[in-house]
Amino acid sequence: MGFLRFGAAVLSLQSSLGALALSTDYISSRAASGPVVNQTECDGRSYTYEQLAGYGFIPSDARDRFGDTLGGFGSSIAIDRKTWKKKKGVYTATLWGLPDRGWNTQGTLNYQSRVHKFAITFTPNPTATVANPSPPNLQLQYLDTILFTGPDGTPTTSIDPDATGYITYPGFPILPVATYPGDGFGGPGLGGKRIPIDGEGLVLNDDGTFWVSDEYAPYIYKFSKTGRMIQAISPPGAYIPQRNGTVSFSANSPPIFDPTRTVIPKDTVSGRNNNQGLEGLTKTSNGHKLYALMQSALDQEGGPNNPYRRQARLLEYDITGSTPQYTAEYVVTLPLWTDPTVSASKATKVAAQSEIHSLGDGRFLILSRDSGNGHGQASSLSIYRHADIFSIAPNTGATDIKSPANDAVGASIASATGVLNPGITAATYCSFLDYNVNSELGKFKLHNGGAQDQFLLNEKWESLALVPVDGEDGDDGEWFLFSLSDNDFITQNGFLEGGAFPYKDKSGFNLDNQALVFQVKLPKKSNPS
Numbered sequence: 001m002g003f004l005r006f007g008a009a010v011l012s013l014q015s016s017l018g019a020l021a022l023s024t025d026y027i028s029s030r031a032a033s034g035p036v037v038n039q040t041e042c043d044g045r046s047y048t049y050e051q052l053a054g055y056g057f058i059p060s061d062a063r064d065r066f067g068d069t070l071g072g073f074g075s076s077i078a079i080d081r082k083t084w085k086k087k088k089g090v091y092t093a094t095l096w097g098l099p100d101r102g103w104n105t106q107g108t109l110n111y112q113s114r115v116h117k118f119a120i121t122f123t124p125n126p127t128a129t130v131a132n133p134s135p136p137n138l139q140l141q142y143l144d145t146i147l148f149t150g151p152d153g154t155p156t157t158s159i160d161p162d163a164t165g166y167i168t169y170p171g172f173p174i175l176p177v178a179t180y181p182g183d184g185f186g187g188p189g190l191g192g193k194r195i196p197i198d199g200e201g202l203v204l205n206d207d208g209t210f211w212v213s214d215e216y217a218p219y220i221y222k223f224s225k226t227g228r229m230i231q232a233i234s235p236p237g238a239y240i241p242q243r244n245g246t247v248s249f250s251a252n253s254p255p256i257f258d259p260t261r262t263v264i265p266k267d268t269v270s271g272r273n274n275n276q277g278l279e280g281l282t283k284t285s286n287g288h289k290l291y292a293l294m295q296s297a298l299d300q301e302g303g304p305n306n307p308y309r310r311q312a313r314l315l316e317y318d319i320t321g322s323t324p325q326y327t328a329e330y331v332v333t334l335p336l337w338t339d340p341t342v343s344a345s346k347a348t349k350v351a352a353q354s355e356i357h358s359l360g361d362g363r364f365l366i367l368s369r370d371s372g373n374g375h376g377q378a379s380s381l382s383i384y385r386h387a388d389i390f391s392i393a394p395n396t397g398a399t400d401i402k403s404p405a406n407d408a409v410g411a412s413i414a415s416a417t418g419v420l421n422p423g424i425t426a427a428t429y430c431s432f433l434d435y436n437v438n439s440e441l442g443k444f445k446l447h448n449g450g451a452q453d454q455f456l457l458n459e460k461w462e463s464l465a466l467v468p469v470d471g472e473d474g475d476d477g478e479w480f481l482f483s484l485s486d487n488d489f490i491t492q493n494g495f496l497e498g499g500a501f502p503y504k505d506k507s508g509f510n511l512d513n514q515a516l517v518f519q520v521k522l523p524k525k526s527n528p529s
Contacts, residue, residue: 037437042430043363043391045523049433053124053480054517055444056138060491060510064116064145067499069491073097073116074484074513076202076281076355077463086471091122093467095140095482098202098212101158102496103489105505107256110184111158111496113197114227115210117144122480122517130442137444138515146227148212150175150195153228157194159184161216161249163263167195173234176217176249185501186257195229197221198251200462201281201292201355213292215277216249220292220317220324233324235278235315236407238298241271251275270410273303279462280356282364283319285529290317290324291364293332296352300410302418307348310334311414311426313401314392329402330392331413333426337370337384351384354462360527362393365432365464367483374448374459376490376509381449385461387433387481387518396428433481433518435461458485458514466528469519479528481518487511 038049062070076098083094095118102111119141128134148156151169161176168174178196183189201213201220208225218239222231234240241248243265251274254261267274273296280293294312302308316328335351351368358364366388373382392398401424406413414420435457436448445455465482468474490511494503522528 037440038433040389040430040432042389042432043393043396043428045363045525047389047432047523048521050519050521052437052440052443052516053519054122054138055134055446056136056140056515057512058140058142060487060512061493062142062513063495063499064142066145066147068111068496069103069489069494070116070142071103071489071491071494071513072099072486074460074486074515075100075200075462077465077482077484078202078204079120079465079467079482080204081467084467084471089124091467091471091480093120094118095120095465096202096204096210097463097484098199099489100200100215100486101198103494103503103505104158104253105488105490105507107259108158108160108253109256109496110180110194112155113148113158113199115146115148115202115212116142117146119143128443130439133443133445138517140515146225148197148223148227149229151229154194156197157184158198159194159196159255160251160253161196163243163248163250164246166247166249167193172232173219174247175219175232180255181257183497184255184257185497187501196249198275198277200277200279200295203281203283203290206287211281211283211290213278213281215275215279215295216251218272218277218294220278220281220290231324233317235292236326237409238300238407238411239271239294239313240409241268241299242409243268267304268299270300271298273297273299273309276303276309276352279352279354280366282356282358283529284358285360285527288318288320289327290319291315291356291358292317293353293356293366295354296334296350297414297418298412300412300416301414302416307336307350308416308418309350309352310336310418311420312353313413314427326402328400329407330398331401331420331424331426332366332390333420333429335368335384335386335388335429335431339370339383341379351386354460355464357464357466358529359389359522360529361525363389363391363526365466365481366390367461367464369461371459375452375456376507376511377459380452380456382436382457382459385435385448385457386431387435387464387483389430389432390427392427397425398427399423399425433520435483435516454512458487458511460486460488462486474522474528475524477521477524477526479520479522481520483516483518485514487513
């Protein structure tokens with residue numbers, strides 16, 4: 001079983017790697033050695049899903065060095081490419097994982113946002129089959145945690161922002177604020193005000209700083225290597241949530257200490273839809289451009305309603321200078337899926353996106369998925385859980401919609417039913433890698449649909465990271481795609497507030513933090529971040 005030692009801070013995945021008979025020279029091209037799972041042509045380029053190559057997990061009740069449950073860190077990941085090494089068929093690297101807003105299935109609470117550091121070891125097992133499945137061949141060793149603070153060093157929080165009001169700091173835009181009584185967990189304390197963050201996107205910079213995109217604001221924050229907020233990017237006014245004629249950052253997610261608290265109106269009139277903020281964040285491999293994508297449409301463009309919230313806005317920033325410059329804006333039309341558990345009139349839904357990853361030249365991976373399906377959910381069968389592709393390359397004709405008219409408060413580039421305004425061409429979107437292929441999952445005893453057991457895929461897959469199979473530059477087009485799940489901190493043995501706040505999720509489930517590794521072949525012109 002997995003274990004954790006404080007001090008040495010070692011967390012190991014369950015594994016039987018010593019029993020595996022593995023070749024030290026992993027086959028570089030899966031396509032040349034056997035059939036592939038899927039091949040997609042998109043924007044004149046070919047993309048191949050070759051195989052599911054790896055699986056691992058961290059137990060649901062593992063804890064970080066502060067004594068808090070080590071959950072949800074699949075909300076976004078970043079692998080430090082400088083540390084990616086291949087030796088005798090075994091790969092090692094440093095991976096950073098971003099948890100979102102802590103355990104929140106029974107109300108948001110005063111969890112300090114943070115980022116975790118892991119050492120990963122991946123040993124491919126090309127002999128794995130459904131008949132002879134492999135044990136987990138991906139290990140994650142927990143190393144450290146960096147806690148995030150505001151510009152003045154005050155800890156951040158995960159409590160839903162106040163419905164009105166904000167906090168200010170010199171050199172920063174207005175920032176959301178959350179006011180809490182006691183300790184913010186329902187216990188006694190002095191109370192206070194903190195910057196609330198629901199971190200969903202993570203980018204690692206060469207100097208050790210981090211960009212983090214937020215679902216609450218929706219902003220992009222830059223943190224120092226020690227976790228202090230040093231910069232904040234506020235998007236155009238059209239993105240900023242509005243209620244009753246003013247800025248209202250609340251996502252209508254009541255805190256655990258006041259579960260009946262209501263926000264009127266529940267949905268914002270314009271701007272970010274509740275819990276549908278800047279979910280996707282990536283930068284180009286040269287570090288010059290930063291891209292952030294809304295999880296789904298803004299409220300004035302169909303946001304509160306399924307299936308109308310298809311038109312997600314994409315922001316582009318030049319980050320070569322000390323101050324990021326807003327340079328372009330595009331639209332990504334999200335895919336639809338059919339929910340078999342509801343009536344036909346309500347069955348068509350949007351597969352909102354959970355992450356993006358730059359492939360270079362205006363092309364991206366995008367993780368679009370259904371919701372409410374998987375381990376711990378009422379339905380175990382996921383219908384749409386994909387790493388797809390979209391392109392804003394010049395040859396696609398995708399419209400740069402950046403303009404004062406489109407970016408003003410309340411401005412709309414689509415109707416309330418999600419129909420794009422005349423003259424706007426969305427990014428080219430192509431279906432690609434399906435997570436739910438049971439003939440691949442079975443190679444590691446995993447499955448989509450069926451029994452609610454430890455091998456059933458979790459509902460929320462929210463992260464993407466690419467590293468080269470050759471361990472160097474990926475010039476042969478062969479890449480490993482890592483993806484981790486967000487388990488929402490669901491466990492029956494949970495702890496927060498430095499271990500002082502024990503909890504048991506009312507679902508009765510223990511959801512491990514699952515990780516998958518796919519092998520894909522990208523066009524040789526690709527230059528992933």
